[in-house]
Each structure stands twice: as structure tokens, then as C-alpha cells.
Amino acid sequence: AQSVAQPEDQVNVAEGNPLTVKCTYSVSGNPYLFWYVQYPNRGLQFLLKYITGDNLVKGSYGFEAEFNKSQTSFHLKKPSALVSDSALYFCAVSSHNNAGNMLTFGGGTRLMVKP
């Protein structure tokens, strides 16, 4: 079975400061890891993914995430937060053993960026 934990319900950051949204995972075999963002009353938007290769993955809107196999983590980061980054963020995991290509999502972290 695969699982994802997002330990923080909410992260508060001042505009211009760096942000980190935490994610840890558990999966059999090699993980495929994803980050999504959701704005109010909208569907989830794909931000970035880790499949293989470089541990630092760059994605949309200046976000990046670092895959750490020993810590089974995939934290989302951005060097300088914008007020418009305020949204709900989801981490998800899958594995190549997953025939249905199903993703397991974390519970979500609400990011609040204050001016």
C-alpha cells in the first residue's frame, strides 16, 4: 500500500520570503511523486513531478521540489512567495507497480501568503 503525509494543515509565509510545504511518502518500489495546486472551487492543477533522474525538480510558477530517498520526502519549495501563491497544495505518490496508474494524495496543506 502507498501513503502520503502532509504534516502541516496550514503554512503561513510573508510575501517575498521562501516557502516550504512538506510531504513524506511510503510506497513499494520506486516512487513517482507529484505536486498539485488547487484554487477555490477549481480542479487540481499539476505543478511538477519526480519520475527519475535529478533529485531537484523544477515546475510551474517558480516552484521546485527536492526528492530525498533516505528521508522519503518530497518537499515543495519556492524562493520568494507571492500573495497569488495562496492556495491548497496536494502531494501525491504512485509507483510503477500500480497498474491503474492510481495516485494516493496527501490531505493537503493550505498555504497563506500575507502581503
Next chain:
Amino acid sequence: SQTIHQWPATLVQPVGSPLSLECTVEGTSNPNLYWYRQAAGRGLQLLFYSVGIGQISSEVPQNLSASRPQDRQFILSSKKLLLSDSGFYLCAWSLGLTSGRSNEQFFGPGTRLTVL
């Protein structure tokens, strides 16, 4: 490019009434399709997924059902809605098994269902 549509965008239904939510995908063939429910703006619950026409897997037993009558059409139904069926319903697609690896899912805009 691929696009995914859901309708209606919002729906208010009385308890005990039937439900039909539709999802269609354009620009790809033989996608995997998924129905999720999101309660209270937080976690996602996978309800059904489909790897092909007529192939439906249910993740959570409930009074909902799903059907895939065409390759790029996925329908979520209920014969009698319960109050607990209220929520935000999201459809998603991904590349199918021929891709040989796990791929990201792409989500539709969602349907807000309120059961009164």
C-alpha cells in the same frame, strides 16, 4: 492539446433524487479515467477508476456508480442521493497502461453538488 470537461458546474438536488454527472476528455485516446470526491475543501477520495470502455473499478462501496459508455466519456450516477453525497466531484484522466510508467493525472474543473 488535451482538455477535460465536466458538467454541470454546480448542482442542488433533494435527498432521494437521482444523479448524473458527466465527464469528457478531448485530444487523447484510451485514457485512464477517475472520479474523486472532495469534502470540505480538503482531501481527495478516489471513488472509481476505469482503464477502458466498460471497465470500472470501485474504491469505496456506496450508493454511487460509474459507467464508461465511450472511450472518453465517464459518468457518475446515483439512483437516490443521500445528504452525505454533498461535495465537490472531480474527474481526472491520465495516460493509460501503454505508457509504461506512472503519469500525472489531469483534472477537470469539478462539480459542486449540494444535497438538501
